Amino acid sequence: MQEFDGIITPNGLFYERHHGGVPTIDPAQHRLMLHGLVERPLIFTMDDLRRFPSESRIHFIECSGNPGYSKPYGKTASDLVGLVRRAEWTGVSLKLVLQEAGLKPEAKWVVAEGADAAALTHSIPIEKCLEDALLVYSQNGERLRPQQGYPLRLFLPGFEGNMSVKWLRRLHVTAEPVYSREETSKYTDLLPDGTAREFSFYMEAKSIITRSSGGQRLNAPGFHEITGIAWSGHGKIARVEVSVDDGMSWQDAQLQDPVLTRALARFRLPWRRDGKPAVIQSRAIDETGYVQPTLAELLAVRGENYFYHNNAIWPWRVAAGGEVTNALA
């Protein structure tokens, strides 16, 4: 991740996470069933789905636990927040497919199921399904790779990655969530008082400096460009501020055009390093005005067992000799 330039991740460098291995699926045999609170329950082949008007958008996808809250913290940017990538996703709008079946008025949730060994199941609120959800068959122009859900996956821009169910085979329209094992016992956020938050979908605004970051080395004092990526599940990145003096002062970094909604934005800031030790860090502000918090601020509210949705500012320490390390590790 710290070696990436630009904003699109090549398919071969995508992260993978699965709950029951990678299934081998013959696309000619694969079917998607859409049933439940619809006028016409339907079965689609892959050919059927490719006949619908297609849609292509650029978005990030991020694992919900990227990273956790407790030590040890990663040494490099990739160890720390490497489970985020950005691609161009092509498929058919879920809204279009739901309209084809005809939603009943009491339809409030869509339960998505994968064809993997875990038959991974997640409940998606109907508002999201009608807003910008996609049934994706291609990523960065080529068909999905098996690890990314070939031949069909759900894609929910800005939501935690595990909800974008891969190898999608069934959509069950319901009045309430199914309360699957994943959405009750796994992807819930435990607070210090013993209560837990469920159905916490959005990934909040976040940024990380990738150059220079942990494990890298600045060979000489003088000019160095600071660059990194920022993203928000709630929309566009409005600003990224960078501090090179351990958070004493902040300046606006330049954002690479175009800045897209629910996508990675690259920022850059010229920096003249005087050769003294320094702590550099970035913080993202999204179009809703939300400001990326510090780890201390997050821990004060959420505690170490919250596990998911850690979007803390992450500072890097640059030693006098130029070695860069994790300033919080």
Next chain:
Amino acid sequence: MRWHEIFGIAFAILFSAWATEARAQTSYGIGRLATAAEIAGWNIDIGRDGSNLPKGSGSVSHEREVFAQQCASCHGDKGEGGLGDRLVGGQDTIGTPKPIRTVGSYWPYAPTLFDYIRRAMPQNAPQSLSEEDVYAVSAYILNLNGLVGANATLDAKSLAAVKMPNRDRFLGDARPDVKSERIVMSEFRAVARDLLKRRAELAGRACVNPREENSMGPSMATDRFANSMSSALRHPGVIALIVAALTIAAMLIVDHGPWNRAKTQPAHVAMYHTTGEAAHAAGAKVLPTQPKSPVEPERPGPKTSPTVNPVTP
């Protein structure tokens, strides 16, 4: 028999006519209708209230054996965990610094256990257990957690009736839950007002209401401005700042004024009209390009694939 066939054919025609009619109502006419039997076969979702749980039942006693064969290698003989998740215990640990999340301590709904075991377990052969076995494994795990008795037999109704201890401790998403300390403009005004108030208090005056300040007459404000200007001008720091600013302005004028244009030019600009002329004068030679044949000549002999690592002779 004959009537039977006629009715059968008539029904088939009516059904296909109805299906075509139903398809005609959609915008794209893509996909085919799913039959009730297909949906029943595919739909393995169990609601938290136990809806869609199948018929049948399973007992704790039957399950010890199946659990040992199918589950224990990952989850331990007593569900204490191993390669797989810990399933048992931890009931007083949720809300402590070291929470242990198990079926007994954390899961909110018992029917989810049936749903998950049936769809995803055992990991090497998911959806291979009979429905009786799935009921029985669920019963066994609940029994290990002390939530059903050792003689219990579970079916759709009794599984849905098991109340999980942690059920009521799940809340919705309360984010954004952290407000960063970065001062934004709206807060900046509040901070400024606070400072104003504090200054007023220090001066021993009554608290200044910002509205009162705004309602001051123009003459009073002007007097105040004049007073503060004259007192500022007496301050040596302010005088130093003014002198410094004037000096810097003078320096800028001397350096960038109209009388200080650059008088030197690089040689090639001074002596030649184009960089090409300068290059020729410096001794650069430009060779004419060989005329190229309009069609690339065919390579003789059979086509060969390019050598990846050519061997040097």
